[in-house]
Amino acid sequence: MNKAELIASIADKADLTKAQATQALKSIESAVTEALKEGNKVSIVGFGSFETATRAARVGRNPSTGAEIEIPAAVIPKFKAGKALKDSVN
Template sequence: MNKTELVAKIAENAELTKAEAARALKSFEETVTEAMKNGDKISIVGFGSFETSNRAARTGRNPQTGKEIQIPAATVPKFKAGKTLKDSVN
């Protein structure tokens, strides 16, 4: 499912117009992104949680040449599915 299909499904399920559903989804994306930029954790009970994790700098290899390269430290987003979501999928 791509974003357009997701917006259509949200609009259908919530009885909204596609434009309203698109604005709601965009607002959700922006809110989660902003919170994660600030280092906050977002928990939606039953669905899951969004948070950031720090990845340390490390040495890697260029797969084409085999030459060692330095990979810088980074902050990466993480999503952990909640129990209700896990149970629904299984």
């Protein structure tokens, strides 16, 4: 399912227009992004939680030349599925 299909599904299930569903999805994306930027964890009970983790700096290899390169440390977003989501998928 791509973003357009997700918006259509939200609009259908929530009895909204596609424009309203688009705005709702953008608002959720924005709220989660802002919370993660501030270092907060976002939990949606039954669905899952979003949080950040720090990935350490490491040495990698350029696949074309084989030369070693330094990969800097980074903060990455993580998602952990909740029990209800896991159960519904299985």
